[in-house]
Amino acid sequence: MKTLSLIAATSMLGLVLVMPLAADLKAAELNVIAGGSLTGLLGELGPRFEKASGHRLSIHFDSTPNIIARINAGTPFDLAVVPVDVFKDGAAKTRFIPGPTIDIARVGYGLAVRAGAAKPDVSTPAALKETLLGAASIAFVPSSAAGAYIIKVFERLGIGDVMKAKTRALTGPPQIAPAVANGDAELGVFLTNVLTAPGVELAGPFPADLQHELVFTAAVAADSREADAARSLIDYLRTSEAVATIKAAGMNPG
Missing domain, CATH: 3.40.190.10 (Periplasmic binding protein-like II)
Structure with missing residues (x-):
């Protein structure tokens, strides 16, 4: 007791x-x-x-x-x-x-392609420029801090006006990977963490001369x-x- x-x-x-x-x-x-x-x-x-x-x-x-x-x-x-x-x-x-x-x-910036697609060369500014010019379309979010930097990169490469015609402007980062996976855009260009998603594969980060962390x-x-x-x-x-x-x-x- x-x-x-x-x-x-x-x-x-x-x-x-x-x-x-x-x-x-x-x-x-x-x-x-x-x-x-x-x-x-x-x-x-x-x-x-x-x-x-x-x-x-x-x-x-x-x-x-x-x-x-x-x-x-x-x-x-x-x-x-x-x-x-x-x-x-x-x-x-x-x-x-x-x-x-x-x-x-x-986090820094990079490019993504549809899963299983050939990965283009983005290792140098010249290679990145050639890849972007060769793409039929790109998806990113222009109206964002990351998008503003991407536009600056296009301008530094001397392809700002050309890329405007290729851009599939989206309203939110979560839309980028599905757009590429579904074939609505050939390339996704944005922060690399956003491009690590089902249906897409990271082609590579921006080359060092153009890289920047948000x-x-x-x-x-x-x-x-x-x-x-x-x-x-x-x-x-x-x-x-x-x-x-x-x-x-x-x-x-x-």
């Missing part, structure tokens, strides 16, 4: 110790704005964070110009994980807590009512588990 009583007392003591901790845990509904190229990554990491934290995420994925417009329109949100270009807009930057942003991931950075909204929960998501995106997933997605952490 004494043993049973001791066990019961110990159990009660455990409940007493745990209950205050549980009471302190308040599940939050976080409104997140994210770059469209992070759709796959956050689609994988988001549910893991929700399970571990008890918080719930509502993520709006969009292109950089649309993100800036959304933020400047006063749309409520708690944090953003977006291309660093968003913070180059002075008005948008004021919607965030002052201070440095936290870099989450970065940085995705995070910050908490200045007027967020869930700032602590928002910071916990940013902290999670820097954990070893998240870093491993970022690498597996073809991106570089930080």
